[in-house]
Amino acid sequence: MNKSYHLLKKGILYTLSVCSLFTVAGYVYLYVLPKGPAITTTSKIKNGKDAFVMYAYTTTKRKSIKIWTYKPERWKDNDQIVFIMHGGGRNAEDYLDAWVEIAQKNNLLLLAPEFANTFAKYTTNDYQEGNLFTFFGTPNPKEEWAYSVIENTFDHIKATHKISNEQYAIFGHSAGGQFVHRMMLLMPEARISIGIAANAGFYSFPNEQLEFPYGLKNTEAKLQEAYNKKLVVLLGALDNDPALGTFRTTAQAMQQGQHRLERGSTFFNANKELSASHRWNFNWELDTIPNVGHDYKKMSLQAAKWLTPQS
Incomplete structure (x- = not known):
């Protein structure tokens, strides 16, 4: 014994x-x-397709990030800047390429950050969940949130290229759509003129009793400020097949809906109802695109109409 x-x-x-x-x-x-590619020498963004590597955070040199860029020849200071947020495949260059023709037509400076991670299939907290918490559940400082990387990149190009723009637009599809809507909820002070969250797999609902990332418990969400921002929840009417892409099927996710189309509509309506109950301003829009499924290229074309209504 x-x-x-x-x-x-x-x-x-x-x-x-x-x-x-x-x-x-x-x-x-x-x-x-330390993580990430080698830092590149600071230089002006070239016309056409380019890329540079900068430190992701302002408080530490522990992480670097590659930023893919596209600049039309006629782009000049104060013309529009658009961040393009990739999906779960972390394929920033592909997303940039999908926007090149749009950028040429509408004179947009594109910035596509690449949140590279060898373990992207197993962890999502570092990108689409904003890096609010470590993989082990401990909180990260706000200076190291993924959303801060966008603000840091904006400051970087303003400082190194003598750009005086005060705001930028941001578009994300799938995992990128998760990134954008959470950034709007958790960092409404960010200098975003318009955010477009397309075909997100699941959402952070405006419920402070529900654990993040399904709700907003233990976060710094500022809902009234977030509702004052311009956010477009962009959905594909045919994005109703859970087999497409990586689709989360946890119990909390399934409560949001059986597919991305249902989840997006439910999320938008929950926020609209909450803002109405408080009599808050609500500056969000729901846009459902006929005959489009989980397709970032076609969703990008629709997003461009929100960025450039005159086109």
């Missing part, structure tokens, strides 16, 4: 030691060791 007890105790201690070792090693790898 004693021998069995000691073996069991030894096995438990060994398991706990291994788990602790993996936890510490994982934390160090994810949050202590």
Whole structure:
């Protein structure tokens, strides 16, 4: 009996030691060791397609990020700047390419940050959930939220290229749509003129009793300020097939709807009803596109109509 007890105790201690070792090693790898490509020399954004690498945060050099760019020849200071947020594939260059013709036609300076992560299939907290919390659930400082990277990038190009624009537009599809709507909820002070969240897989509902990322518990959401911002919830009428792309099927996600189209509509209506109950201003729009499914290229074309209503 004693021998069995000691073996069991030894096995438990060994398991706990291994788990602790993996936890510490994982934390160090994810949050202590430097991450990202080599920083590039600061220079003017070239006409056409280009890219540069900058430090993601202003408080530490621990993480760098690549920013893909496209600049039409006729673009000049105070012409429109648009951030393009990629989906879960972290394929920023593909998303940039989908917008090149749109940028040429409407004279838009495009910035497409690449939130690269080797473990993107297993963790979403660093990108579409805003990096509010580590993989282990501990809070990150606001200066290291993913949303702060967008503001930092805007400051970077303003400072290094003598750009005087005071605002920027932002579009995201799928995981990028998650990123955009959460940025609007959690950082309404960001200098966004209009945000377009397209075909998000699931949403952070305006419920402060529901755990983030499904709700807003333990976050710094400022709903009244967020409703004053211009947000377009852009949906594809045919984005009703859960088999397309990566689709979250947890119990909390499924309560939002059976597919992306239903979830987007439910999210928009929940916020509209809440703002009405408080008699708050509500500056959001719902736009459902006929005959389009989970297609970032076609959704980008519709998004352009919101950015440039005259086109």
